[in-house]
Every structure is written in structure tokens, then in C-alpha cells.
Amino acid sequence: MTIKRELDSSEALRLLGGVSLGRVVFTRHALPQIRPVNHVVDGGDIVIRTHEGAALTSHTGRADGPGVVVAYEADLIDPDTHLGWSVVVTGYAHLVTDPRELARYRAMLRPWVEQTMDYAVRIRPDLVTGILLTAADA
């Protein structure tokens, strides 16, 4: 039998920071969108590098527009036992515009594919939830 336990936000962010791949979730043209990306956790924020910067940070596509609310998910779940964890962070996404920060994140976040990925996006967590799925003792 599997036991499901809710993680507190510090446990959840620690697990998220221990992996490099996740999925950013946002709404575009009223439709749910999801993209796999890589991330770092930096000072409690999640920073991703993406070519979807405009869609992630402004309904108007303006790079300096107000942030939009996104969800960010990472998990590590065994496909056979279904044991593991899943963490979901919800918060506002903002473009990283400071040149020094941008250079630092570009060095930390290797793009997956050799294509222009000009944007670094910072997600400031408003809500962090997570579940831990463990095997119960017999």
C-alpha cells in the first residue's frame, strides 16, 4: 500500500532543486499550455530558460509587461512502483532583464536544443505544494 504525504514548502523546494527538468504551465489564448524546460532554484525562486518568454510574462507579449501566473511542476515517480514525489509551484513569472543576472542564468541553464532561447524567466513562488508517495510498512 502506498502512503501519500503532503510536503511542506521547504521540503518541496528542496526536492525541486535537486532535479534539473520540469514543466512550465501557462494559459495562452484561453488554452492550457505545457512545456518541458530545465530550471535552477535560486534564492527560493525558480528560474527557467525558454524561448516562450513573451507568452510566459505578458498577455500582451510585451517583454516588460506585468507577470502572468504560471505553474511549474517537477516530479520523480517510479513508473513501476509509482513511488516518488511531485512538486507544483504557482506564482508570477517575470522576465530576467538585469544583464548580469541574465548572463549568470544563461551559464547555469544549458538550453536543450541549439536554438535561440533568449529569455530567462523567474517564477516567484506564491504557493508551493508537493506530495510524497512512499511504501507503507507491512
Next chain:
Amino acid sequence: MTIKRELDSSEALRLLGGVSLGRVVFTRHALPQIRPVNHVVDGGDIVIRTHEGAALTSHTGRADGPGVVVAYEADLIDPDTHLGWSVVVTGYAHLVTDPRELARYRAMLRPWVEQTMDYAVRIRPDLVTGILLTAADA
């Protein structure tokens, strides 16, 4: 160097059907939501078992309400090489209400956690996209 190739919908559904874990993405209270679930591909539809049936299928929470548009994502990406694939299906989610279908899906879809997961939800793909990330020949 990594090569990114777009998958056609039949390739993408085949890859999705080869794994059992994915993530369903929807909007609730205007916020993006994501939940890891397990799935089967059945007759070209994605069927998941969840306790979020009401949120996934009706803005009003009515079990027999109109479907809502959801996205469903699965991926298999190597965390070190970043090679692999990701598939996203977008379509309307509908509760499975036929008792025989429901019994069949309940047998096929083992819930992860020992909790009530009364709903089986069928997602009929309107849009299937996928990417394949492969290593280029030197």
C-alpha cells in the same frame, strides 16, 4: 549537438501509449493547474483516472456538464543528456459514465494511492504535438 524534430501525431500518440505516467493540465479559478496521473491510450483517446473529475470536465462541477479543454503531457527525457521526447495532447475532457467502460478502465488504471479515485476521464485529442530530441551525428 542536439537535433529537435517535430513528431507527427501518430508517432506522438505511440510514444505516449508506451509510458504510463503523464500530467494533466487544466485551469481552475483562472489559475493553471497540473497533476501527475497515469493513463492508457485507448482507441486514440487518452484515459486517465483521477479524483479531479469534476474540475476536469465541467466549470460548474456537474458530472454531466460540458467538457473543458485540457492538455495532457508525457515525456521521457534523460536528465543528463537532455535527449528524449515530449508529447502534448490538447482536447476536451469528458467523464466516462458508461458502467462497463468505467469498470474496464478501473481495471486498466491502477490508482497510485489508496484513496477514492472515482472518475475516469477521457481526453479526445484535438491537437497532438511532440518533439524528439536526438544526438546529431558528429
